[in-house]
Each structure stands twice: as structure tokens, then as C-alpha cells.
Amino acid sequence: MPVKCQAKHNRPPAAATTTTRTTDCYQQSFAVPFTYPVHFTHGAFRKTNPVLASIFGPPENGRAHRVLVYVDSGVARAWPRLATRIAAYFDRPGFDLRAPPVLLPGGESAKEGWHTVQHVMTQLGEQHLCRHSYVVVVGGGSLLDAAGFAAALVHRGVRLIRLPTTVLAQNDAGVGVKNGMNEHGQKNFVGTFAPPFAVINDFDFLTTLDDTHWVGGISEACKVAVIRDAEFFAFLEENATRFHARDLSAMEVLVRWCATLHLDHIRTGNDPFEQGAARPLDFGHWLAHKLEAMSGFTLDHGAAVAIGMALDCYVAAAAGLLRTTERDRIVQMLQRAGLVLWHELLTVRTRGGRLAILDGLDEFREHLGGRLTITLPHGIGQRVEVHTMNPATITRGVTWLQTLPPTPPAPSAPAPCCRGVRHPGGRRSPIPAAGA
Ligand SMILES: NC(=O)c1ccc[n+]([C@@H]2O[C@H](COP(=O)([O-])OP(=O)(O)OC[C@H]3O[C@@H](n4cnc5c(N)ncnc54)[C@H](O)[C@@H]3O)[C@@H](O)[C@H]2O)c1
Numbered sequence: 371m372p373v374k375c376q377a378k379h380n381r382p383p384a385a386a387t388t389t390t391r392t393t394d395c396y397q398q399s400f401a402v403p404f405t406y407p408v409h410f411t412h413g414a415f416r417k418t419n420p421v422l423a424s425i426f427g428p429p430e431n432g433r434a435h436r437v438l439v440y441v442d443s444g445v446a447r448a449w450p451r452l453a454t455r456i457a458a459y460f461d462r463p464g465f466d467l468r469a470p471p472v473l474l475p476g477g478e479s480a481k482e483g484w485h486t487v488q489h490v491m492t493q494l495g496e497q498h499l500c501r502h503s504y505v506v507v508v509g510g511g512s513l514l515d516a517a518g519f520a521a522a523l524v525h526r527g528v529r530l531i532r533l534p535t536t537v538l539a540q541n542d543a544g545v546g547v548k549n550g551m552n553e554h555g556q557k558n559f560v561g562t563f564a565p566p567f568a569v570i571n572d573f574d575f576l577t578t579l580d581d582t583h584w585v586g587g588i589s590e591a592c593k594v595a596v597i598r599d600a601e602f603f604a605f606l607e608e609n610a611t612r613f614h615a616r617d618l619s620a621m622e623v624l625v626r627w628c629a630t631l632h633l634d635h636i637r638t639g640n641d642p643f644e645q646g647a648a649r650p651l652d653f654g655h656w657l658a659h660k661l662e663a664m665s666g667f668t669l670d671h672g673a674a675v676a677i678g679m680a681l682d683c684y685v686a687a688a689a690g691l692l693r694t695t696e697r698d699r700i701v702q703m704l705q706r707a708g709l710v711l712w713h714e715l716l717t718v719r720t721r722g723g724r725l726a727i728l729d730g731l732d733e734f735r736e737h738l739g740g741r742l743t744i745t746l747p748h749g750i751g752q753r754v755e756v757h758t759m760n761p762a763t764i765t766r767g768v769t770w771l772q773t774l775p776p777t778p779p780a781p782s783a784p785a786p787c788c789r790g791v792r793h794p795g796g797r798r799s800p801i802p803a804a805g806a
């Protein structure tokens with residue numbers, strides 16, 4: 371005799387019979403809202419800067435906030451007094467910094483193997499961090515991904531505060547809802563969706579980037595502009611040489627605008643945790659991820675995305691989705707900003723004689739699940755999803771990339787100004803005139 375369930379079912383239970391039932395389903399359903407602030411500031415660890423401290427709120431249960439801080443070793447090299455300043459920042463009532471800031475290797479190696487993840491997980495355990503404690507990570511997208519992954523695993527999620535320190539991390543990697551590690555020879559094979567507790571973009575960090583990582587994040591800005599916002603693309607075009615000349619005020623506008631577009635996409639795109647087959651923000655990424663893996667992850671993500679977008683623009687133009695003039699404007703913008711659109715790995719062939727990069731399409735499909743879905747630009751500012759990519763067109767695209775003129779050297783002085791360009795919120799760009 372079956373025992374009758376007393377719970378309230380949200381659909382009528384199947385009629386009770388004495389015969390064996392083959393199905394019995396209680397349809398579970400709930401929604402969880404996520405909210406987190408993304409701050410833009412300078413000098414986040416100045417004692418007088420209230421932004422970071424204000425994120426924590428009053429102590430919970432009368433106990434000081436338990437905090438551990440991880441710093442990208444590349445950042446620490448560029449800012450030798452940073453660890454001391456961070457420790458001094460948290461030396462105030464209500465905070466319990468459990469250990470001096472810990473330096474961890476930055477760059478893609480942070481995502482290779484389990485050493486970073488294991489180190490963070492072990493220390494969180496040793497220092498008795500609970501689910502209401504805080505992990506603060508200061509670094510590039512790689513360390514944010516790896517340490518963020520560890521924070522997401524411990525107790526099924528310790529609060530994570532990200533302080534991204536590269537252009538790419540501030541305008542893309544650090545503001546989103548994902549973390550990841552490279553495994554199984556594939557980019558981001560392992561990872562979780564785990565929104566941060568808060569993000570602080572401190573523009574001062576950008577001043578010590580090397581040229582590669584200064585321009586690398588422009589790729590992600592171009593990506594989101596080309597598929598979502600023609601006005602942003604016009605801004606990028608107009609200011610490309612300023613970026614290349616390391617104009618920080620121009621870069622601040624780029625970062626803010628791009629980060630906002632990413633946040634808007636996550637909030638309004640109806641698929642923040644990417645359960646569908648499409649990844650609209652991954653324009654240019656099927657090739658980027660393949661090239662990164664083929665290079666043994668020595669090719670930077672931003673550099674790879676620039677090449678991936680250039681090739682996909684060729685494919686889009688060949689399919690009549692982009693005018694060739696639009697394709698050329700995108701390519702020229704990237705080059706004027708300092709991005710290189712060629713890599714020898716593009717020509718590597720498999721034993722069967724086809725381009726090795728073509729395997730990236732299969733890997734991309736497998737990673738997404740479902741059928742192959744590639745986002746291509748449809749004019750500048752709009753996108754379209756396609757489900758087939760013609761290998762012959764891609765092969766011709768590689769030849770076309772090879773014939774592009776080389777990226778020009780950086781201009782020595784800032785180029786003409788972009789004063790008056792609109793950025794999110796409808797306000798005028800705060801970029802001062804060159805030489806002002
Ligand atoms: N989780 C996401 O949603 C997401 C999105 C986009 C990219 N990513 C990932 O981000 C990673 C790339 O991140 P990245 O471009 O920020 O580079 P990175 O984190 O690999 O850092 C590059 C180098 O710059 C150094 N560095 C960082 N900040 C510095 C600073 N302020 N001054 C001097 N040196 C500094 C680092 O030590 C490292 O050597 C890739 O692994 C990519 O897959 C993640």
C-alpha cells in the first residue's frame with residue numbers, strides 16, 4: 371500500500387492505482403535574483419577611499435568580517451608596496467584580515483593545473499572562512515578566474531570581491547558571472563557560474579600594464595561594440611590611436627562603456643548562465659580559444675580574440691552579413707589600436723591536410739552543447755547566429771589575414787581628442803582635449 375504524500379503538489383498527483391506507476395514527477399521551480407555592484411574608482415586601497423570598506427556593511431552577528439586577500443604576483447611586482455597598503459587598509463575596526471595578502475602567480479598559468487585552486491581552498495579552510503566571509507582577489511582575468519573558482523567551491527560559495535587589474539579584466543572577465551580553469555587541453559574546460567559579491571575597477575592599476583595587456587582588452591570592447599552598439603564602435607574608431615598611445619582617460623571611457631554593455635547583456639539577455647546553445651558575447655571566440663590552446667596558452671586571450679574577430683568578419687562579409695567596407699573598418703580599428711591580426715598557428719595543418727584551427731569549431735560546439743552556434747556581426751552594431759561555418763571560406767579568410775598590412779607602431783603622442791562622444795548614461799565623454 372503506497373504511503374500518501376502530504377506535501378502540496380504544484381500539479382495534481384497521478385491517480386493512485388494499485389498497479390506500479392511508471393512516472394511520478396514533482397516539478398520544482400524557483401528563481402533567485404542576483405545583484406552586485408560594479409564600482410569605478412582610483413586608489414581603491416587608499417585609507418581615505420571608502421568604496422571597498424563600504425561593500426562589507428556592518429559586522430554580522432557582532433563578529434568582524436573575515437577576509438583573505440590574494441594578489442596577482444605580476445601586479446605585486448609592478449606595485450611593490452601594494453600588499454602593505456592592503457594590510458593597512460583592513461587595519462580598522464570591523465575587519466579581521468586572517469593573513470597578510472597572499473601573492474599568487476598571475477597570467478594564464480594560474481588557470482593551468484590545480485595549484486592555485488588548491489592553495490586558495492586549503493587556506494580558506496585553515497583560516498576558517500565561512501560562507502559569510504570574503505575572498506578579495508586583485509589581479510588579471512586569469513587569477514580572478516582561478517581564485518574565483520576556488521572561492522565558488524569552498525562551502526559551495528564564499529563571497530568574492532574582485533579587483534580586476536587589466537583592461538580585459540575590468541571591461542569583461544571581472545564583471546561577469548563566470549570563473550574557469552583550463553583542463554583536458556581545453557580553454558575553460560572546468561568552471562562554474564558564480565556571480566561575485568562586488569567588483570571594484572580601480573583605473574590606477576592599468577598604468578603599469580605592459581603594452582600587450584594594455585591593448586588586449588580593446589579586443590573585447592570591439593567585440594561587444596560590433597555586435598551590440600554602433601555608437602560605441604564609432605567611439606572606438608575615433609579614439610583607436612589614443613588607446614595605442616596609452617591615453618588613460620580614453621581607456622577609462624572604453625572600460626566603463628564596455629563593462630556596462632557586458633553587464634547589460636548578462637542582465638537582459640535572458641540567459642545569464644548560458645543554458646542555451648548560443649553564446650552571443652563569444653563573437654570571434656571559437657578561433658581565439660583554439661589558437662590559445664594550440665599555442666600552449668602562451669598566446670594571450672585578448673590577442674587571440676582580435677584575430678578571431680578579424681577572421682569571423684571575413685566570414686560574415688563573405689556571407690553578405692557585413693559590407694566589405696564595414697569589415698575593413700573593424701580590422702583597421704583593431705590595428706590602429708595596436709592589435710596584431712596574424713599568428714603563424716593559423717596555417718598549421720592536420721595530417722589530413724586541413725587547417726588545424728577548424729577543429730576549434732567542433733570543440734566550441736561541444737563546449738556549448740547542442741548544435742554549433744556562432745555569433746557573427748550583421749552590419750556594425752547588430753548580430754546574427756549561424757549554425758554552419760564553411761571550411762573553404764575560413765581557409766580563404768586565413769589567406770586574406772596573411773595579406774593584411776602589418777599593425778602600425780604606437781604613435782608617440784596622443785592623437786586628436788574625442789571630446790563630446792557619448793558614453794553610457796547619455797553623458798558626454800569626460801576625456802579632456804589632447805594636451806589639456
Ligand atoms: N570569466 C570570464 O567571464 C572571462 C571573460 C573573459 C576572459 N576571461 C579570462 O581572462 C584571462 C585573461 O585575463 P587578462 O587579459 O586580464 O590577463 P592575465 O590575467 O592573464 O594577466 C596577464 C599578465 O598581466 C599581469 N598583470 C595583471 N595586471 C597587471 C597590472 N595592473 N600591472 C602589471 N601587470 C599586470 C599578470 O600578472 C599577467 O602576467 C583568460 O584566461 C580569459 O579566458 C574570463
Ligand SMILES: [Zn+2]
Binds near residue numbers: 542655671
Ligand atoms: Zn573573451
